[in-house]
Amino acid sequence: MRGMNRLLARIGHTLARFLSGERHTHSSTPLTMPDQLMNCLEPADVVLVDGNSRVGTAIKYLTQSTWSHAALYVGPPGSELFSDPTHCFVEADLVAGVRSVGFEEFVGMPTRICRPVGLNEAECRAVVDFAISRLGHRYDLRNIVDLARYLFPTPPVPFHFRRRMIALGSGDPTRAICSTLIAQAFQSVNYPILPTIEYRAAATQECPGCMDEILHIRHHSLFVPRDFDVSPYFRIVKPTIDGNFDFRTLQWEREAARQPDGDAAHP
Template structure:
């Protein structure tokens, strides 16, 4: 098969995989103003997508999250002033998008802790410099098999399977793009920690920990959620939360009975 024909077939498959499907999520989407108010530059936005490939990724990773985008803010020099995210899209490759791209979808903010302003700018510069790069279409072949109800792949192999992409540095999927940005400043996501015997005459029985950076192709959206170095930010709680203000369909007021009882005593 010629490269032109393979590219055309891959593009057709990509468009089919990105078609939306009905999504029934147990969590409601966050209102755009609340989400924008809670975001900071270099935050990772995880998304529960509603496309065919989202189903495959959620199954593959056993996670709610099928997509990730990096919030770069409105001062990153993007061509469109309304855009504030950079993501790797299956059809269009690495691109910038606005907040409306995730309207109606369940999202989660993962915030890297301890970043200086210079660190955040370096992470943002890394993804912005890759705008226009192509999506790693070879990963489509790896992921499409997981649309089957019972793919013949042992569970222990599934994480490795997602890293079988082309290896071309000008190609990426959403999570590898962002993982590469954080690894460019040596920021940990889920490093591999190897315990070794400490090489010290003063403490021959001591154990030392050696940290190794996992290859960026092995990261998935859920890893930012699972990482102990990213804080989970819920926009609905950022502005204060008072369950007493909820209006229930049956007319009940939560906590009212308890407050009246305390006042009586």
């Protein structure tokens, strides 16, 4: 049995490395410059990434979204949280597991910043500490069937089952994927992402039609990167306009200069 587990883990590791390989894709999402990203982030911000790995392509198809990956910003570089002073994010990687990375990991990729609204400093710290405490956790790569489902860029899965397909792994809570890890971190302080909402009658004489809104926590394994984008509890932060943006300073190419000789538009 032990030998079989080792064999499955070896096959799973090889398959995971293949799925993590990059493939050429075209994205219309603008790239964010690393310095813009660095100047804009706050601890507990979620950074969504439009990745180009094979598994990322499948995730974007299954979620009908631009975003294939998510990372949690835990503090500025040099904060001594990690052995590498350039690291400032915690993410879950298919091969490496839960790890810390720096800004260079997202260079050349479109990103989006999702900021939780209403958290105080202590709650932000608790979210960050939860993610850091999970460093070293890994996928269960013995479940090669889970990995094999992502060999197709557009897996033939019915719409209603697509979210459940992304719940990769054995179900062991230590086998985190990127959005699962971050969802657990926010759920540790009871912060909502996309809870299931139930409405119950709460009629009184003063308010005969009143309803109570009851939130139910969705299981962390069912969260996907796009949930942070569409969540009503996260604000989208755009580095390009977050500073002193002035559209008047933009330099536009003159249309006439792009016309072939003799084809310039007449006034």
